[in-house]
Amino acid sequence: MTVKSVTLTLVCSAIVLVLSQCTKDHLPEPAICYQTDIEPLIVSNCTQSGCHNSTDHAAGYDFTTYQGILEGVEPGHYKGSEMYKVLILPFGEKRMPQSPAEPFSDEQIALFARWIEEGAVQSLDCISACDTTFVGYAGTVSPILTTYCTGCHSGSQPEGDIDLSTWSKVKPYADNGTLAGSVRHASGYSAMPKNGNKLPECAIRQIEKWVADGAQNN
Ligand code: HEC
Numbered sequence: 001m002t003v004k005s006v007t008l009t010l011v012c013s014a015i016v017l018v019l020s021q022c023t024k025d026h027l028p029e030p031a032i033c034y035q036t037d038i039e040p041l042i043v044s045n046c047t048q049s050g051c052h053n054s055t056d057h058a059a060g061y062d063f064t065t066y067q068g069i070l071e072g073v074e075p076g077h078y079k080g081s082e083m084y085k086v087l088i089l090p091f092g093e094k095r096m097p098q099s100p101a102e103p104f105s106d107e108q109i110a111l112f113a114r115w116i117e118e119g120a121v122q123s124l125d126c127i128s129a130c131d132t133t134f135v136g137y138a139g140t141v142s143p144i145l146t147t148y149c150t151g152c153h154s155g156s157q158p159e160g161d162i163d164l165s166t167w168s169k170v171k172p173y174a175d176n177g178t179l180a181g182s183v184r185h186a187s188g189y190s191a192m193p194k195n196g197n198k199l200p201e202c203a204i205r206q207i208e209k210w211v212a213d214g215a216q217n218n
Pocket of ligand 1: 072153164183195
């Protein structure tokens with residue numbers, strides 16, 4: 001090999017290395033999971049009594065099923081999707097979810113937009129292994145409640161007068177058994193989420209584990 005070709009080889013490998021580093025930094029995030037990220041968010045925020053459920057059909061929409069949700073969505077085009085547009089309207093009559101429910105957070109709006117961009121597919125069974133070794137409130141329980149429950153259980157008039165938006169408000173229901181009983185659909189408790197599918201088994205086991213460990217603010 002001549003000095004020139006060695007230099008060339010080195011330069012080329014350097015470029016390849018830089019390029020591969022680049023692609024590494026820009027690896028696509030895993031696709032949004034319909035079953036665990038989208039459906040529960042919509043069901044818990046949009047299907048309350050009087051809203052978009054199979055009985056009330058507000059504005060003609062029933063968002064308790066995938067087919068129903070698709071009615072408000074243009075797969076691949078979040079900006080053209082009715083369900084996205086109503087989330088970002090200025091506060092007022094048409095912004096969804098309607099007052100007194102809390103608006104979607106920026107993260108929830110971004111998640112929803114990404115799901116539509118990714119084709120609004122009905123991805124199921126995308127849950128990986130269930131980790132119940134340590135279950136903390138902040139890292140695990142609070143995100144589950146935010147996705148599945150606080151659409152009804154927060155704001156100025158929470159459903160059933162039960163607010164699940166902070167640890168101190170969740171704690172009494174953890175301690176008296178109703179939190180675990182309701183998500184497990186145990187007899188003697190109202191099955192939660194109301195109108196929705198049962199939580200994934202993993203989320204139920206994580207809540208049970210957190211409760212069994214004293215429902216701490218961890
Ligand atoms: C679509 C609205 C809605 C969603 C979503 C929802 N709830 Fe409820 N929840 C209610 C209503 C309404 C009541 C009061 C009437 C009843 O008990 O059915 C209630 C009652 C409860 C109770 C008291 C149950 C009892 O047996 O006394 C608990 C605990 C509860 N919810 C927890 C949750 C949890 C945890 C989630 C999320 C996994 C959730 N809810 C999701 C509407 C909802």
